[in-house]
Amino acid sequence: MKKLLIASTSTIHGTGYLEYLLPTLTVFFADVKKLLFIPYARPSGISYDAYTKIAQKAFAKIHIEVVGIHEFDNPKEAVLNAEAIFTGGGNTFELVYQLYKNDVLATLKQVLENGTKYLGTSAGSNICGVSMKNTNDMPIVYPPSFTTLGLLPFNINAHYLDPLKNSKHMGETRETRIKEFHVFNETAVLGLREGSWLEVLGDSITLKGTETGRLFEKDKIAKELELGLLIIK
Template identity: 75%
Template sequence: MKKLIIASTSTVHGSDYLEYILPTLSTFFKKVNTILFIPFARPGGISYDEYTVIARNAFIKIDKKVKGIHEFENPIKALEEAEAIFTGGGNTFELVNQLYKNNIIDILKEVVENGTPYFGTSAGSNICGVTMMNTNDMPIIYPPSFKTLGFIPFNINAHYLDPIEGSTHMGETRETRIKEYHVFNTTSVLGLREGSWLAVNGSSITLKGNLTARLFQKDKIAVELETETEINSFF
């Protein structure tokens, strides 16, 4: 049975990396000693080693060890033997590119579908959807496909932002961009705000955190979903 935490962000304003969600992760990873970290999104272009240290320093606070997948000679075997998996945020295009380049996207999907606990933030959450097509990231590299892991039957727009009343910014809002997406595509999109996450247990998908999320479905009016909503009931 699938067990996932799909979080909009790794860091909320005024807190350290993963601090806001560590109590939840302590329970989620209760039976886990070592977490396999996938650092391929490498925010700001930092190295895999630097990114792994950041993750390691966060998880040590709940007595969990972290080892980067790049440290293994055989990444497929690393995934097959992993107690749990964490994929961090950064650039979704590069993350997906590396998953395909290293030939591990299929095995990652398989082990998580078979019950290996998975935690994702930002880009690591975007890949849990049907495709990565609702990422906010710049296309710095062209992955072989936009198709991702399909753990949930919709796409994620992480770090979802609402229009700011009185703002003079003339660019598109997130809602406008998602409406543009739905001119050409039918997959639903969940706007997941900072500090919110999805708890996935089998076919159950529950919104967690203190904020609502915004669900966009083609040819329908977007709806606000309250925390603790069973999102799977919409599909």
């Protein structure tokens, strides 16, 4: 049975890394001693070691040891043997590129479907959808595919941002971009605002945190989703 936490962001403005999630993580990972960290997304190009240290520091507060997947000779075995897994944010293109390059995507999907507990933030959440086609990130590397874990029956748009009122900038809003997506794709998209996350337990998906979600479905008007159990398709 799937046991996933899929968060819009690792960090809320003005607080420390994962700080707002620690009470939730304490309960969710209550039986976990050691966490496998996937640092492939490299926010701001930070090294795997430096990124893993940041995760270690946060999880030390709730007495969980963190080890980076790059420290293993065989990343696939590391995933297979992990007690629980955390994929941090950064660039989704680089993350997906490395998941394919290290041949761990299918294995990750397999263990998460079989019940290995998982935390994703930002890019680490985007990959839980059917594809990474709703990332906000810049395509700085070319991954062999946009297909991701498909643990959810929809896609995630992390850091979902409402249109800025009175903006004179002519670049597309997030909503416009997602509407363009639906000209070419059928998959529903959940805009997940900073401060909220999904708790997935088997087939049940619950929106938690402080912010409502915004659901985009092809040929339908976008709608706000209240906190609580979600029924999407």
